[in-house]
Amino acid sequence: MIDKNIKEEIEKLVRELNYHCYRYYVLDSPVISDEEYDRMYFHLKELEDKYHYVLPDSPTQRVGAPPLDKFEKVKHSEPMLSLDNAFSYEDLIEFDRRAKRLLKSEKDIEYTVEPKYDGLAIELTYVDGLLSTASTRGDGYEGEDVTQNIKTIKSVPLKIMDVPHIPEIIDIRGEVYMDIADFELLNKEREKKGEQLFANPRNAAAGSVRQLDPNITATRKLHLACYGIGSVKGVDFNSQSEFMEWLKSARFPVPAFFNKATGIKTVINTIKEMEDKRHSLPFETDGAVVKINSFKLQKELGIKTREPRWAIAYKFPAHQGITKIIDIQGSVGRTGVITPFAIFEPVKIGGVTVSRSTLHNWDEMERKDIRIGDTVVVERAGDVIPHVIAVIKDKRTGKEKPFPIPSHCPVCGSKVVREEGEVAVRCIGLNCPAQVQEKIIHFASRGALDIEGLGEKNVELFYSKGLVHNFVDIFKLKKEDLLKLPRFAEKSAQNLINAIEKAKHTTLARFLYALGILHVGEYASKLLAKNFHNLEDLFHVKTERILKIKQIGEKIAESVSEFFNDPKNIQTLNELKSLGLVITNPDFEGIESVKKPLSGLTFVITGTLPKPRNEVEELIEQLGGHAASSVSKNTSYLIAGKEPGSKLQKAQSLGIKIISYDEFLGIIDSHQKKSKK
Secondary structure, three states, X not given: OOOHHHHHHHHXXXXXXXXXXXXXXXXXXXXXXXXXXXXXXXXXXXXXXXXOOOOOOOHHHOOOOOOOOOOOEEEOXXXXXXXXXXXXXXXXXXXXXXXXXXXXXXXXXXXXXXXEEOOEEEEEEEEOOEEXXXXXXXXXXXXXXXXXXXXXXXXXOOEOOOOOOOOOEEEEEEEEEOOHHHHHHHHHHHHHHOOOOOOOHHHHHHHHHOOOOHHHHHOOOOEEEEEEEEEEEOOOOOEHHHHHHHHHHOOOOOOOOOEEEEOHHHHHHHHHHHHHHHHHOOOOEEEEEEEEOEHHHHHHHOEOOOOEOOEEEEEOOOOEEEEEEEEEEEEEOOOOEEEEEXXXXXXXXXXXXXXXXXXXXXXXXXHHOOOEOOEEEEEEEOOOEEEEEEEOHHHOOOOOEOOOOOOEOOOOOOEEEOOOOOOOOEEOOOOOHHHHXXXXXXXXXXXXXXXXXXXXXHHHHHHHOOOOOOHHHHHHOOHHHHHOOOOXXXXXXXXXXXXXXXXXXXXXXXXXXXXXXXXXXXXXXXHHHHHOOOHHHHOOOOHHHHHOOOOOOHHHHHHHHHHHOOHHHHHHHHHHHHOOOEEEOOOOOOOOOOOOOOOOOEEEEEOEOOOOHHHHHHHHHHOOOEEEOOOOOOOOEEEEOEOOOHHHHHHHHHOOEEEOHHHHHHHHHHHHHHHHO
């Protein structure tokens, strides 16, 4: 007879785990860390095994969570199983021992090792070589039909090609994911629109695939990594590595890292190498997946209730932590937006001490109900940027205090406003020190006028000494002024003066970006430069004129028009030109323009080149080409320098032409010669 207290503890754990499973898999809105969930799960499993009391709805008895009702349901021909987890190398060694014992062999087993992608599991069903259905994992037996959404992901083949035998039916499994940089950009865009932010790239990928409107999914930069097989008819595979080679030859995207390893010691060494490289990967990975390579041995080992006996997921040390919010304050950016941020009791996450984190905006704080004094779960997204992902409300004492929207700027004391329909809270003080300094820092930044030596510390120093009050004052600095300041000697002072002189010669696109016009980033600046021959053409421009430019919306158009219709701004711009500023516009595509050497070509760079990457990308854009950040089937050339990254492997798998920097210069020379004939 089971003890009543034990029974109640098991029932409570089942209820809580099912709730968190629902939050994680169905709502894409977790409220506890993965580490805490795993701890609760294994405690439940220990109690069930010890007392032989298992509830029918226990999470140990199912694969995942039920699918949402908003899509048609699809039954999987073979279950999409979860993987058992290993949290130490000892766990991996035990997994190897168990496999050998069940196989009745002491021979070293050949394994495969690949990254564990943090995304949404997907099954692609192909009938006679054509994509028939794409479905989510759901509860492992039945998922959601997301075919139209998956078709918007450009890396997903709609037809199997380049293989000698096309299978009659094949289920290909993989993970839809989002790169860290694209996730951060998406959240910035959502923040500007006042939309709810995604907690991490996994949530962003899942939320994007589960859109009812495929057009929305198409705007998200999603990727797919294929790594598994379900039901198959018409073609035979002997091993995981053979299947992966087939996937590559059939034009399917595969994991960025895939190795065969004979013996568990080699597996562990391979995982160590992968962990060293994980920081350079563009996507989030929280571990490595280890599989027995031979399909014959996989079949012999079979499956347990919840997971296969022939595979295991090794989890890297957790990059989440639990800490307390000591205080919440507001910081003021260059556009006057006030952003709340939390100050924590210092906590180590993934070997780095974290003591503060942005809270994004007051809507986000209200949604998560974040208060001063709260105990929170903090995650380092992409192992770099810390975020508060959840409040542990059970640990509240009643002394926690909300942090309301301030009525006045925390820096200058000016009035704070919030425009209708926006999440942004702004200081409207024209002479707010925080904004002035941030605007100067932005004006001198690499993507703008690129004034080397005019970083945050020097701007702060010049401002405190009264040498600069706006970015016009940059061009009034004199060498003798600098020599009176700490940190400046003859050489460093002259270097900065030289850098300022060099910055006087710039392009219209760079200059427009440097001005820091609200909503106008690098891309919008280039669009404006393509459509306006010189700076003066923008003076007194009407909103309607800018709206004629494709890809520029109402907010940007209004912001640009307001800026160039302000007499004070025009006075400032004329003053800059009187100080010797020369603005050219190689991007203009009006009547006077001619076809440029690299028109229609897309380039991606990997590795170290003889010149800084931003200079090479700028040259590509000036000559009419497009400098992309990631390799796709639309890439014309990959420029490979020293120590190339994972882009090289992707380019090779897609058959993209790979060239050196010298060959790139040769292409420019060749196109220029052709254009002269």
